[in-house]
Amino acid sequence: PMIVGYARVSTPQQRLQRQIDNIKQAYPNAVIISEKYTGTTENRPKYQKLLKSCREGNVKKLVFDEVSRMSRNAEEGIATYKELYELGIEIEFLKQPHLNSEVYKNASQY
DSSP: OEEEEEEEESSTTSOHHHHHHHHHHHOTTOEEEEEEOOTTOOOOHHHHHHHHHHHTTOEEEEEESSGGGTOSSHHHHHHHHHHHHHTTOEEEETTOGGGSHHHHHHHTTO
């Protein structure tokens, strides 16, 4: 299983490369999946393919620059987080480390 970084921008002003650089700095060997999509679309084919790969057991860790890159809204984000967590996939948000699955795992042991 591999470490995968996911980067996404939804406006032309956002910089995809900055997210990629941040992920690569933390995980130089990470495979990067990136997409450019507008904020209104739910169709992120590369992300959907990545989630399928996670379900098939090909991904050990999923890294995002920040939590907003994972989902369009909180409801979707919580559902995806829970699904990935239950599959045993580590989830890391570089800018919000308090939301990382390792923190959740450690907290839920008490």
